[in-house]
């Protein structure tokens with residue numbers, strides 16, 4: 012679905028230069044959930060902003076499907092960009108429009124009938140768990156609910172892939188959980204490919220594939236199990252390993268016979284009981 016080949020991006024200004032992304036090659040497969048984790052300043056945002064050329068790389072090539080986006084400009088670039096929906100920390104909602112109107116807004120000039128719009132908006136509100144909030148205004152919603160409205164609004168345009176750049180950074184634990192559940196639900200039901208940047212490692216436990224970035228490089232990649240079993244490497248890259256994974260790691264070091272890469276309390280309890 013999305014391929015990067017040796018992509019690099021350097022920011023220049025005020026006599027300084029920052030190499031934000033260095034020679035990154037990766038492959039995001041259709042229909043899967045990809046987590047990108049890494050310490051602040053590792054280059055995660057710059058990397059995902061290259062996907063639809065919000066940042067143009069200095070070197071390397073990027074494909075969306077069979078189309079090389081790095082050679083496109085103007086109208087053909089705008090057409091490809093519509094395939095990727097971007098969601099950020101801040102929720103870009105219209106304060107004077109209710110939830111239904113916020114999600115329906117991008118569909119206004121798409122040549123759809125009122126009935127088609129209604130069907131699509133209601134389905135999306137259902138998938139993100141906000142069917143009972145259709146007539147509420149943003150000021151009446153929690154942070155997690157606002158972010159779910161923003162996600163439904165992006166999904167209304169039927170992107171093939173959604174890129175979420177720290178979508179839960181401003182939320183409390185409850186809001187974080189709701190947003191992640193909504194994202195997983197959309198991935199399952201709408202088959203949308205998901206790229207999720209986060210610095211909460213727990214949030215990528217259920218991803219299909221995880222990339223770890225450090226100082227502009229992709230330094231680790233694999234399934235969550237493969238990544239989380241390398242506790243010492245994760246610490247080296249200044250990442251906060253989940254408590255339960257740390258505990259399992261320490262138990263293993265002191266001789267308890269349990270496998271690497273324990274990700275949940277349930278898994279640890281099961282292993283210890285066996």
Ligand code: ADP
Pocket residue numbers: 022023029030031049050051052053054055056057058
């Ligand atoms: P992350 O998302 O992992 O926190 P970023 O991609 O935001 O990392 O930043 C990577 C590096 O690039 C940082 O050193 C940051 O200061 C720098 N950077 C990001 N955007 C710009 C910009 N527009 N101009 C100059 N430097 C930038």
